[in-house]
Amino acid sequence: MRNERAAPMMLPIIETERLILRAPRPQDAEAIALYLNDFAVSGNLARVPFPYHLSDAKAWLRTRHPDTEPDDANFTIEAKGEGYVGHIGFHPGPDGPVIGYWLGKPFWGRGIMTEATIACLDWFFAETRAPVVYSGVFHFNIASLAIQQKLGFTQSGRSWLLCLARDAEVEHIDTQLTLGVWKARRT
Ligand SMILES: CC(C)(COP(=O)(O)OP(=O)(O)OC[C@H]1O[C@@H](n2cnc3c(N)ncnc32)[C@H](O)[C@@H]1OP(=O)(O)O)[C@@H](O)C(=O)NCCC(=O)NCCS
Numbered sequence: 748m749r750n751e752r753a754a755p756m757m758l759p760i761i762e763t764e765r766l767i768l769r770a771p772r773p774q775d776a777e778a779i780a781l782y783l784n785d786f787a788v789s790g791n792l793a794r795v796p797f798p799y800h801l802s803d804a805k806a807w808l809r810t811r812h813p814d815t816e817p818d819d820a821n822f823t824i825e826a827k828g829e830g831y832v833g834h835i836g837f838h839p840g841p842d843g844p845v846i847g848y849w850l851g852k853p854f855w856g857r858g859i860m861t862e863a864t865i866a867c868l869d870w871f872f873a874e875t876r877a878p879v880v881y882s883g884v885f886h887f888n889i890a891s892l893a894i895q896q897k898l899g900f901t902q903s904g905r906s907w908l909l910c911l912a913r914d915a916e917v918e919h920i921d922t923q924l925t926l927g928v929w930k931a932r933r934t
């Protein structure tokens with residue numbers, strides 16, 4: 748059963764200790780193309796082709812609008828003092844909102860995505876009536892699964908998901924996070 752979608756809204760700027768999450772801008776295109784044209788990144792994502800061109804980034808950015816439904820919101824992640832590092836966002840899935848994220852490889856391993864995901868989930872649950880947020884990882888993505896498990900996502904099953912960069916269906920660990928678990932962890 749689909750969750751009721753929240754109304755469109757202007758994306759806020761979300762600030763954390765080390766990060767700024769803001770609406771994507773056309774000027775992000777070159778950084779997106781630079782970091783997504785890396786199989787180490789795109790090979791872990793379902794919907795990103797490889798090789799990835801500047802034209803792909805420009806086309807995707809044209810689909811982004813600062814006023815959007817929360818379950819279609821995407822934020823550019825900037826590290827304070829460093830600038831662009833990656834993206835985090837939601838898309839409407841078959842059962843409800845799905846969260847996804849990626850960082851350019853130079854920025855891995857510093858806890859950036861854990862910090863961004865906490866801030867994004869706080870915002871999303873506060874803005875919507877969604878009882879569950881869905882996600883998951885390709886079966887080899889230990890770092891992403893570690894983030895999700897740390898934050899309270901539980902494994903709900905396995906599926907096969909097309910990975911555009913690999914041009915193949917890949918086994919996927921499906922996960923979900925309930926509002927109840929999130930509230931309990933954040934209080
Ligand atoms: C997955 C990704 C977002 C992680 O970002 P990050 O900022 O490096 O992640 P964090 O540092 O916040 O957390 C990673 C966690 O995984 C753990 N981890 C990383 N590699 C690991 C490994 N090989 N074995 C066990 N744990 C591992 C880290 O120790 C850390 O957990 P901790 O904070 O408890 O120590 C980043 O690697 C990335 O963008 N990858 C390519 C795209 C992608 O996979 N997106 C997600 C698709 S589901």
